[in-house]
Amino acid sequence: MENIQFDYALEPSRDILCIDCKSFYASTECVLRGWDPLRTELVVMSYPSHRMDQRASGLILASSPAAKRAYGIGNVSRARDLPFPYPPSLKIVPPRMRLYMKMNQKINRIYKSYCDEENHHVYSVDESFLDVTNVLKLFQVDSPFELARMIQRDVFCQTGIYTTVGIGDNPLLAKLALDNAAKKNANMKAEWRYQDVARTIWKIPELTDFWGIGKKQAKRLNNLGIRSIDQLAHSNYFYLKERMGVIGAQLYAHSWGIDRSFLGETYEPKSHSIGHQQILPRDYDKKEELAVVIKEMADQIGTRLRKDGLKAEGLTLQLIFSKGYIDEGDRTYLKRHMTLEATAQRKDLMKVAMKMFDSLYRGQVIRAVALTADRLTRKEYQQLDLFTPIELIEQAKKVDEIVDRIRQRYGFKKLVYAHSLKEGGRAIERSSLVGGHAGGLSGLEEEKNFGKNWEKLYRL
DNA sequence: TCTGGGGTCCTAGGACCC
DNA sequence: TCTGGGGTCCTAGGACCC
Numbered sequence: 001m002e003n004i005q006f007d008y009a010l011e012p013s014r015d016i017l018c019i020d021c022k023s024f025y026a027s028t029e030c031v032l033r034g035w036d037p038l039r040t041e042l043v044v045m046s047y048p049s050h051r052m053d054q055r056a057s058g059l060i061l062a063s064s065p066a067a068k069r070a071y072g073i074g075n076v077s078r079a080r081d082l083p084f085p086y087p088p089s090l091k092i093v094p095p096r097m098r099l100y101m102k103m104n105q106k107i108n109r110i111y112k113s114y115c116d117e118e119n120h121h122v123y124s125v126d127e128s129f130l131d132v133t134n135v136l137k138l139f140q141v142d143s144p145f146e147l148a149r150m151i152q153r154d155v156f157c158q159t160g161i162y163t164t165v166g167i168g169d170n171p172l173l174a175k176l177a178l179d180n181a182a183k184k185n186a187n188m189k190a191e192w193r194y195q196d197v198a199r200t201i202w203k204i205p206e207l208t209d210f211w212g213i214g215k216k217q218a219k220r221l222n223n224l225g226i227r228s229i230d231q232l233a234h235s236n237y238f239y240l241k242e243r244m245g246v247i248g249a250q251l252y253a254h255s256w257g258i259d260r261s262f263l264g265e266t267y268e269p270k271s272h273s274i275g276h277q278q279i280l281p282r283d284y285d286k287k288e289e290l291a292v293v294i295k296e297m298a299d300q301i302g303t304r305l306r307k308d309g310l311k312a313e314g315l316t317l318q319l320i321f322s323k324g325y326i327d328e329g330d331r332t333y334l335k336r337h338m339t340l341e342a343t344a345q346r347k348d349l350m351k352v353a354m355k356m357f358d359s360l361y362r363g364q365v366i367r368a369v370a371l372t373a374d375r376l377t378r379k380e381y382q383q384l385d386l387f388t389p390i391e392l393i394e395q396a397k398k399v400d401e402i403v404d405r406i407r408q409r410y411g412f413k414k415l416v417y418a419h420s421l422k423e424g425g426r427a428i429e430r431s432s433l434v435g436g437h438a439g440g441l442s443g444l445e446e447e448k449n450f451g452k453n454w455e456k457l458y459r460l
Numbered sequence: 461t462c463t464g465g466g467g468t469c470c471t472a473g474g475a476c477c478c
Numbered sequence: 479t480c481t482g483g484g485g486t487c488c489t490a491g492g493a494c495c496c
Contacts, residue, residue: 046464059464076496078461124467124496214494247470247493269468279463316489323463337489367463436465 004237006256008194011169015144016263017130018166018174019151021107022188023075024126025062028103029093031160032458038162041067042091045079046437048281061095061437096440097433100125102460103159110155114139114147121171121263129171131263148189159459167191172259175211180204197257202230212254220244221251229255274304275316275372278426278436283322285365289424290319294357296420296427297371298349305344305373306404312373313342315349317356320368327364334360342379346403347396349373 021027025044027037035042042064048057058079067073067090073081086092104125111120111128119131132147141147148165155163165188166178173192181190181200192200204210207218210229224243226232233255240248253259276297284290294317305312320333336356340348353371406415412431420427432439446454 048464057462061464076464080462127496212494216493245471271468273467275466277465279465320463323461335490339488370465372467433465 001236001238004252006253006258011194011258012260012262013169013194014131014262015133015136015147016168016171016174017132017144017148017151018123018168018171018178019111019128019130019148019163020178021126021155022162022164023062023064023068024104024161025095025100026064026067027161028100029096030064031103032096032099033093035091037064037160039066040064040091041070041087041089042093043067043073043082044095045092046095048279094440095437097435097437098439098442099458099460101434102455103161106159106460107155107161110158111151113154114151118264129174129263145189145191149187152188162188164188165190169193169257170259171261171263172211172254173257176201176204176257179211180209192257194257197233201255201257202228202233204229207232210254212251217247217251271374272376273372273374274301274308274310274312274376275370275374276300277318277368277370278430279368280366280426283365283367284424285363286424287361287363288422290361290366290369291354291357292419292422292425293369294353294371295350295417296425297369298353299346299417300427301371301373302344302346302349302400303404303407305376306400309378310376311342311344311379312340312349313375313377314339314373315352315356316370316372316374317353317360318368318370318372319357319360319364319366320370322365322367325365327362334364336360339375342377344400345396346400 023037026042029044030037030040030042043060044062046059046061060073060077060079060081063071063073063075063077068075070087071082071090082090108120108122108128111130115130115132115135119134121129123129130151132144136142136144136147139147139150141150144167148167152163152165155161164178164182166174166176166182167189168174168177168191173194177190177192177200181192182188201210205228207213207221207227207229208215213221221227221232221244224235224240226235232251235252237249237252240252242248244251278293278297280293284293301312314337316335316337318333318335321327321331326332336359338352338356340352343349403415413428416428416431419425441449446458450457
């Protein structure tokens with residue numbers, strides 16, 4: 001069977017850096033507390049506030065390198081993976097998401113001092129891509145490797161955070177170099193180029209170590225007789241494409257280090273969404289209680305949409321059954337999506353969410369709820385229907401605006417809907433969370449404790 | 461897994477239109 | 479009607495990433 005050949009001479013060849021912050025949350029905590037991020041045994045542990053006392057429910061959001069080594073845990077793991085009683089040398093601290101976000105902003109500003117907006121792509125809270133091809137001269141360095149060292153030093157001096165850097169001809173190579181080599185190297189850097197593919201990518205030991213291959217895809221590949229990246233690269237492109245669709249084709253290309261994306265291209269994701277998911281503190285099977293939670297989530301999503309100046313044209317509701325509960329249809333969850341006229345209004349979102357809930361729910365035992373607004377647009381005009389008087393629409397909009405303002409100024413808890421006070425309501429408890437975890441003290445409270453200079457003290 | 465939370469992308473089948 | 483074909487939109491389901 002014929003196969004595909006890649007000609008590296010024709011592929012994009014840039015100097016791309018993929019930089020991540022070593023154990024970001026854990027390191028930030030160490031820095032804030034004046035401890036060495038590499039030597040301190042520290043984990044950031046999140047407890048749902050309703051079960052502080054239950055060790056088993058603790059989730060470790062981040063572990064310092066020393067903690068990883070000492071207890072054989074990964075970056076993200078569970079409290080029960082730690083020895084118990086907890087060793088005295090181990091520092092366990094609650095998350096302070098607000099401070100991590102500030103630290104992230106500071107680090108991004110440092111990256112921006114090395115490249116312009118166009119050549120900086122934020123991948124996640126602790127990972128960024130930089131295209132430094134055109135700035136090597138400007139910084140008087142001979143190689144991207146040297147520039148990477150400069151940036152690492154700069155970030156460390158300004159923040160105390162260690163960074164790891166993967167370097168490559170394209171974003172994929174840089175990312176693979178980061179994940180599979182830089183993290184293990186003493187200098188926290190690794191450079192993978194096209195000519196290195198055979199002795200780098202193909203030597204990655206496990207399929208699941210490869211970006212884009214999880215447990216399920218690894219199994220599918222195994223079923224095709226492919227057990228390593230090397231075998232993947234030496235399989236047949238057309239066969240893979242036939243058996244695994246575009247994913248197969250993409251994996252094949254990736255195994256040869258091929259990635260034709262550029263950071264500069266304004267990449268438009270096909271879909272955008274804003275959603276929330278929460279595991280409930282206990283099983284819920286009362287319709288009214290679930291309705292309260294769903295309404296709260298619709299409220300929260302509406303607030304976020306309005307803050308970002310967005311409107312949703314779709315809404316998805318998911319109700320996940322309690323562990324072990326399976327209904328007649330053999331399902332483990334219920335899910336429904338609906339389209340709607342572009343809106344960011346609380347009333348509209350709640351109405352649609354409730355409609356989906358009514359159509360789905362038949363008394364099952366629920367443990368988790370997810371609500372996601374998708375197909376987001378920036379449409380300015382208001383779609384009018386023939387039956388709702390314009391005054392009513394304007395009125396609802398004003399109410400939303402006022403609620404937003406009050407909450408922004410005085411905090412969420414100062415203005416909650418009556419239903420949230422009922423049995424089962426979650427909004428009040430969740431209002432202090434940032435990104436689903438404890439936000440830590442507000443800036444104002446930090447100032448009270450440490451004075452006006454608290455940000456400087458924290459190197460933020 | 462003895463249930464964290466927030467995202468994006470791909471597939472497949474049905475509805476509907478020409 | 480023992481019966482065409484192609485395109486697009488919609489929704490449910492699933493996989494992966496940080």
